[in-house]
Amino acid sequence: MTDSATREGPAGATYRGEALAIEFRHVTKRYPGQDAPAIDDLSLTVPPGETCCLVGPSGGGKTTAMKLVNRLIEPTSGDILIGGHSVLTYDVTTLRRDIGYVIQQVGLFPHMTIGANIGTIPRLLGWDKERIAERTGRLLDLVRLDRSYAKRYPAQLSGGQQQRIGLARALAADPPVMLMDEPFGALDPITRAEIQDEFLSLENEIRKTVIFVTHDIDEAIKMGDKIAVLRPGGKLAQYGSADELLGDPVDDFVADFVGADRGLKRLSLRSVGELADPGREAPPGAPSVVAGTSLRVGLSVLLAQGAEVLGVTKEGRPAGAVTLAEIREAAGS
Amino acid sequence: MNLPAQGPVIPDFGNTSGCKANETFCWDWFADHWDRFAAELVQHVWVSAIAIVIGLAIALPAALLAYRLPRFETPAVVFSTILYTVPVLGFFLLMIPVTGIGLLTIEIALVGYTLLLLFRNTVTGLRSVPPEVRAAALGMGLTPGQILVRITFPLALPAVMAGLRVVTVTTISLATLAAYIAPYGLGQSILFYIGNTFISGLISAGVLAILLALVADALIVGLTKLVTPWARARRGGA
Known part of the structure; x- marks a missing residue:
C-alpha cells in the first residue's frame, strides 16, 4: 500500500473527489531552541466529509496543526493519516496538490487571470485545456460569480470576490481534503456572514473533509461539525460538537474560551x-x-x-x- | 564657380556642396551623407544591444542569487556601484591597457554601467512579490522551481522592465562616447564634426542618437505593456 502511495497522492486516481478521514496520531511539533512544544501530543480524527474547526488563543498552535497536514511543517513525532495513509509517505508536492489550501490573505496570483488562477493545479496535473475551462466555469458557478470573471485579473475584484476565487482555486482539482486558515478573517462582517453561508451550502454539495482554523468561536460554532479547542502550548483541551462544547465544557479554559454567554450560543x-x-x-x-x-x-x-x-x-x-x-x-x- | 552671396561654400572635405557654412542644418548635405549616418546608426544599435543583452545575462542570474542568498547582495551592489560611479571616459582609458583598443573595451565599459540598475531593480522586483502569494503557491503544491518561473519572476517583470528602460536609454547615450576608443557608432560623426563651424554633421549625428534613444524607450514601454497586461488591471477598469 505505502509503496504505491509514495508516488500517488492521497486522492490517487480513483479516490479523487471522495472525502477522506484525517487522523492526527500523537502528533508533537517541537521547534529547535524552544522548550515548550508548539503542538503537544495531538490526537484527533476528523471523519470523512466533516468540518473540524481548530480554535484557540494565539500561540495555541492551530495554524501549526493545520500546516502539519500538508507538510508545510513537519512533525517532530507522531503521524497524520489521510484516508488511512500517512502523509509522510507521500511526495510532498503530490500531497499538496491533493489538498485544497485557502489562506486568509487569499494569495491569488496577481499576474494571472481568474481563469488561470483557478486552473493552476489542473494545469500542473496535465489536464487538457477544454477540461480546465469546463472545470473553471463550473467552479465559478459554484462560488456564484459570473463566468465572465474568468478573464479578469485579481486586482479587479473585491475582497469577498477574491476569497470566493481562492475557494474555487482550492477546489479546482477536486481534492478530498481542504485546509482553510482563517479564510474569512479579513472580510467585513456582512461579506463574511454571506460567504460563510455560501460555504456551508457549498459543503453540502461537495462533501470535503475540512480543517478550518479560526480564532473566532462564533465562526467555529457556525462552520464546524466538530470543534477542537487548543490551549497555549498546543495541547488539545476539548474536541467535540459545538453543542458538547457549549453544554459541557471540560474545564475553565474551555468554558472561558467558548464564552460566558455559552448558554445563549x-x-x-x-x-x-x-x-x-x-x-x-x-x-x-x-x-x-x-x-x-x-x-x-x-x-x-x-x-x-x-x-x-x-x-x-x-x-x-x-x-x-x-x-x-x-x-x-x-x-x- | 558661382559663389553664393551669403558666405563661403562648404568644401565638404573634398567634395563640393550647395550648403553654406552658417546654415543651421542643410538637408541636402544630410541626404548626401545618409549612407554614412545609416551605417553608424546600425553600428550604434548593435554596440548598445550587445551591452544590454550581456548586462541582462549577468544581472538577472546575479539578482536571483542575491534573492536566494542575501549574503551575496552587498558585495554585488558594491561592485556594480563602483562600476557605475567611474566616469565613462576614465573607464575606457583604464581598460585599454587590459583589453586593448576595440569593441571589447567598449562593451566591457557599457556593460559595467548596466549592471547596477538591472541588478537592483530585479532584486527589488523579486522581493516585491507578496509573501501570501508565495505561501499560497507553496501550499497548493507548486515546487520551488515552478514558483520562481511561474510566480516570482513574472511578478518581478515590471521592476525589471523599468530598469531595462533606463539602462537602454543610458547605454545608447554612453555609446556615443565609444568612438573615443574605437570607430563605432554615431559617436564617430559627433567627434568628427564637433570642431567644425558647419554644424549639420554634428546635428545629424546628435539628433539620430536622441531619436534612437526615444524609439528604443517607446519600444520598451510597449513591450512592458505586452508582457505585464495585469499591471494595469484595477478594479472598475478592464
Whole structure:
C-alpha cells in the first residue's frame, strides 16, 4: 500500500473527489531552541466529509496543526493519516496538490487571470485545456460569480470576490481534503456572514473533509461539525460538537474560551421546533414563532413579552409550545 | 564657380556642396551623407544591444542569487556601484591597457554601467512579490522551481522592465562616447564634426542618437505593456 502511495497522492486516481478521514496520531511539533512544544501530543480524527474547526488563543498552535497536514511543517513525532495513509509517505508536492489550501490573505496570483488562477493545479496535473475551462466555469458557478470573471485579473475584484476565487482555486482539482486558515478573517462582517453561508451550502454539495482554523468561536460554532479547542502550548483541551462544547465544557479554559454567554450560543444551535411538545397548546395571547426559529430568538421573544409559554407554528398551523423553563434547561449543561 | 552671396561654400572635405557654412542644418548635405549616418546608426544599435543583452545575462542570474542568498547582495551592489560611479571616459582609458583598443573595451565599459540598475531593480522586483502569494503557491503544491518561473519572476517583470528602460536609454547615450576608443557608432560623426563651424554633421549625428534613444524607450514601454497586461488591471477598469 505505502509503496504505491509514495508516488500517488492521497486522492490517487480513483479516490479523487471522495472525502477522506484525517487522523492526527500523537502528533508533537517541537521547534529547535524552544522548550515548550508548539503542538503537544495531538490526537484527533476528523471523519470523512466533516468540518473540524481548530480554535484557540494565539500561540495555541492551530495554524501549526493545520500546516502539519500538508507538510508545510513537519512533525517532530507522531503521524497524520489521510484516508488511512500517512502523509509522510507521500511526495510532498503530490500531497499538496491533493489538498485544497485557502489562506486568509487569499494569495491569488496577481499576474494571472481568474481563469488561470483557478486552473493552476489542473494545469500542473496535465489536464487538457477544454477540461480546465469546463472545470473553471463550473467552479465559478459554484462560488456564484459570473463566468465572465474568468478573464479578469485579481486586482479587479473585491475582497469577498477574491476569497470566493481562492475557494474555487482550492477546489479546482477536486481534492478530498481542504485546509482553510482563517479564510474569512479579513472580510467585513456582512461579506463574511454571506460567504460563510455560501460555504456551508457549498459543503453540502461537495462533501470535503475540512480543517478550518479560526480564532473566532462564533465562526467555529457556525462552520464546524466538530470543534477542537487548543490551549497555549498546543495541547488539545476539548474536541467535540459545538453543542458538547457549549453544554459541557471540560474545564475553565474551555468554558472561558467558548464564552460566558455559552448558554445563549447553545440556544442558537437548536430551533424551537425541535424542543416543542406538539401535544401542548399555547394559552391564548401567548406569543408565537415559526418552528425554524432558534431557541435564542424564542427566548428573546418570551423575555420581551414577559410570557412563560411560546407558541410554535409550522406552515401557518399551531405545532405545539415551548416553555421558558424548557428553554432554560436547553441552555444549561 | 558661382559663389553664393551669403558666405563661403562648404568644401565638404573634398567634395563640393550647395550648403553654406552658417546654415543651421542643410538637408541636402544630410541626404548626401545618409549612407554614412545609416551605417553608424546600425553600428550604434548593435554596440548598445550587445551591452544590454550581456548586462541582462549577468544581472538577472546575479539578482536571483542575491534573492536566494542575501549574503551575496552587498558585495554585488558594491561592485556594480563602483562600476557605475567611474566616469565613462576614465573607464575606457583604464581598460585599454587590459583589453586593448576595440569593441571589447567598449562593451566591457557599457556593460559595467548596466549592471547596477538591472541588478537592483530585479532584486527589488523579486522581493516585491507578496509573501501570501508565495505561501499560497507553496501550499497548493507548486515546487520551488515552478514558483520562481511561474510566480516570482513574472511578478518581478515590471521592476525589471523599468530598469531595462533606463539602462537602454543610458547605454545608447554612453555609446556615443565609444568612438573615443574605437570607430563605432554615431559617436564617430559627433567627434568628427564637433570642431567644425558647419554644424549639420554634428546635428545629424546628435539628433539620430536622441531619436534612437526615444524609439528604443517607446519600444520598451510597449513591450512592458505586452508582457505585464495585469499591471494595469484595477478594479472598475478592464
